[in-house]
Amino acid sequence: SQTIHQWPATLVQPVGSPLSLECTVEGTSNPNLYWYRQAAGRGLQLLFYSVGIGQISSEVPQNLSASRPQDRQFILSSKKLLLSDSGFYLCAGTSDWALSELFFGEGSRLTVL
Amino acid sequence: AQTVTQSQPEMSVQEAETVTLSCTYDTSENNYYLFWYKQPPSRQMILVIRQEAYKQQNATENRFSVNFQKAAKSFSLKISDSQLGDTAMYFCAFAKTDSWGKFQFGAGTQVVVTP
Numbered sequence: 001s002q003t004i005h006q007w008p009a010t011l012v013q014p015v016g017s018p019l020s021l022e023c024t025v026e027g028t029s030n031p032n033l034y035w036y037r038q039a040a041g042r043g044l045q046l047l048f049y050s051v052g053i054g055q056i057s058s059e060v061p062q063n064l065s066a067s068r069p070q071d072r073q074f075i076l077s078s079k080k081l082l083l084s085d086s087g088f089y090l091c092a093g094t095s096d097w098a099l100s101e102l103f104f105g106e107g108s109r110l111t112v113l
Numbered sequence: 114a115q116t117v118t119q120s121q122p123e124m125s126v127q128e129a130e131t132v133t134l135s136c137t138y139d140t141s142e143n144n145y146y147l148f149w150y151k152q153p154p155s156r157q158m159i160l161v162i163r164q165e166a167y168k169q170q171n172a173t174e175n176r177f178s179v180n181f182q183k184a185a186k187s188f189s190l191k192i193s194d195s196q197l198g199d200t201a202m203y204f205c206a207f208a209k210t211d212s213w214g215k216f217q218f219g220a221g222t223q224v225v226v227t228p
Contacts, residue, residue: 036218044204097141102160
């Protein structure tokens with residue numbers, strides 16, 4: 001079955017510093033990959049999705065960017081973090097066109113100070 | 114655009130009892146999927162149950178079952194014989210069949226199971 005790994009698990013960064021969260025996938029090839037953000041008391045907001053290497057679609061305008069340098073690697077980045085970027089970030093993926101399940105990573109807690 | 118509404122921020126239930134979580138959604142689509150995900154304190158999101166809109170029969174997974182009312186756009190989750198390990202945040206989610214996995218999630222319902 002598909003497994004998604006994320007790191008780092010927690011991160012505390014000052015405002016204006018760069019960010020790199022990494023997500024890797026095991027157990028499948030050609031997955032669709034997604035970055036979600038979860039704010040306290042709210043649901044998950046889709047930030048980016050990718051259907052293949054180098055293919056990124058953004059769902060909301062923001063200070064973040066995403067890249068997919070390899071089939072099973074998905075990276076969330078920022079050049080200069082804002083306070084509003086704080087939150088819990090989840091990488092997710094599916095390789096099933098029937099959408100039988102969206103697999104999630106363990107999540108990354110980002111605190112911007 | 115689709116929206117998913119979970120009107121119960123928190124629910125408490127005693128062990129062995131039953132609890133029902135509500136979820137409503139708004140869509141003009143006819144073909145879609147509905148999901149319930151569980152997020153325990155470890156924060157790992159886990160699929161609980163899945164329902165295809167074209168199926169009239171309600172999905173069931175062990176102690177978890179849904180009441181899918183397509184006309185009413187309602188998708189409630191029933192947890193029977195609640196266990197302490199069921200304590201978690203539960204999210205209802207919606208996805209169109211051609212949405213490339215772009216799920217729409219509700220705000221979540223925190224379920225607390227007490228001894």
